Amino acid sequence: MTPHLPARTGQQFTVVHGDYLATVTELGATLRVLRHQGRDLIVSLEPDQVVNCCQGQLLVPFPNRIEAGRYTFEGIDYQLPVNEPDRGNAIHGLGRDQYWHLDMLGEDTVTLSWRVPPFEGYPFDLTVTATYLLDDDGLHMTVTAHNNGTAAAPWALAIHPWLANGMDGYGDEIDAMNAQCSLQLPARTHVQVNDNLIPVGTEPVDGTKYDFRTLRTLDEQPYDDAFTDLEHESDGTVSALFVRPDGLRVRVGGDATVTSFQVCTGTGFPAPKHPSGVAVEPQTAYANAFRSGDDLIVIAPGTESVTQLFLSVDQED
Numbered sequence: 001m002t003p004h005l006p007a008r009t010g011q012q013f014t015v016v017h018g019d020y021l022a023t024v025t026e027l028g029a030t031l032r033v034l035r036h037q038g039r040d041l042i043v044s045l046e047p048d049q050v051v052n053c054c055q056g057q058l059l060v061p062f063p064n065r066i067e068a069g070r071y072t073f074e075g076i077d078y079q080l081p082v083n084e085p086d087r088g089n090a091i092h093g094l095g096r097d098q099y100w101h102l103d104m105l106g107e108d109t110v111t112l113s114w115r116v117p118p119f120e121g122y123p124f125d126l127t128v129t130a131t132y133l134l135d136d137d138g139l140h141m142t143v144t145a146h147n148n149g150t151a152a153a154p155w156a157l158a159i160h161p162w163l164a165n166g167m168d169g170y171g172d173e174i175d176a177m178n179a180q181c182s183l184q185l186p187a188r189t190h191v192q193v194n195d196n197l198i199p200v201g202t203e204p205v206d207g208t209k210y211d212f213r214t215l216r217t218l219d220e221q222p223y224d225d226a227f228t229d230l231e232h233e234s235d236g237t238v239s240a241l242f243v244r245p246d247g248l249r250v251r252v253g254g255d256a257t258v259t260s261f262q263v264c265t266g267t268g269f270p271a272p273k274h275p276s277g278v279a280v281e282p283q284t285a286y287a288n289a290f291r292s293g294d295d296l297i298v299i300a301p302g303t304e305s306v307t308q309l310f311l312s313v314d315q316e317d
Contacts, residue, residue: 007047017108017134028096031056043162043275054160057096063158064287065089071290080121087196109133124153138312146304155297158283162275171271179219184241185212187227222267226286228260249314
């Protein structure tokens with residue numbers, strides 16, 4: 001008799017509030033589903049589906065890339081696994097491929113935690129806690145990293161939702177669908193990169209296809225770019241607005257710890273790895289922060305870093 005096995009992404013934790021439903025997986029504390037009135041706000045995954053484009057993943061303790069996987073912190077050299085072999089980089093952290101522990105589950109909220117194992121390339125003893133909460137305003141996420149150790153730890157994070165374009169396309173046809181979507185992002189600066197997508201400089205967005213300070217259609221693809229020098233609101237929050245052809249307006253952002261966004265249209269991706277939407281990723285630091293130190297958070301022993309994020313339907317005034 002074949003034993004009954006759970007989904008390969010582990011336990012599935014579904015929470016509901018009003019018009020919103022979210023499902024978070026034990027694997028990686030990944031946001032697998034987020035719906036409003038039955039419509040997908042993000043590109044959803046099946047419980048056993050391979051997460052081949054970071055859909056809904058929480059990227060800790062670093063987002064995006066670290067060149068060659070090598071960095072120096074407080075005078076010590078470290079080597080991370082190179083898991084983007086074509087470009088020779090370490091990419092998207094360590095927590096997304098690990099099973100997390102369920103701390104609490106309620107009707108509209110779930111909390112999972114993960115203690116970083118003693119990785120040779122990241123030996124810092126952190127406990128990371130992720131709480132997902134639904135309310136009338138949508139999804140709120142709180143990520144806390146507590147340093148249990150005796151040494152300071154480098155830290156950065158992002159979430160990686162692919163915002164659904166509402167048309168469920170496949171392969172190259174998605175580019176034309178995304179071109180009907182619009183994005184508004186309050187960033188003054190675009191991050192320039194080399195062929196391996198490692199930052200080499202910055203430039204003002206003025207007069208370029210990267211100026212999303214007012215709503216702009218995504219008809220000048222490709223985009224796989226970081227945007228920084230953000231204009232935060234008076235309450236410290238910052239957000240991007242994504243508008244679909246069906247009129248649905250989706251807002252994603254976070255608190256004052258969010259210093260940049262990564263935007264990716266998936267243009268040119270292999271068809272099975274091309275989600276039908278646009279990745280809009282709030283992050284506390286952009287690529288290569290462990291090497292450059294740009295916007296890097298350093299968590300002292302016995303202290304913690306907290307980031308609050310959100311994703312919701314934007315109700316037009």
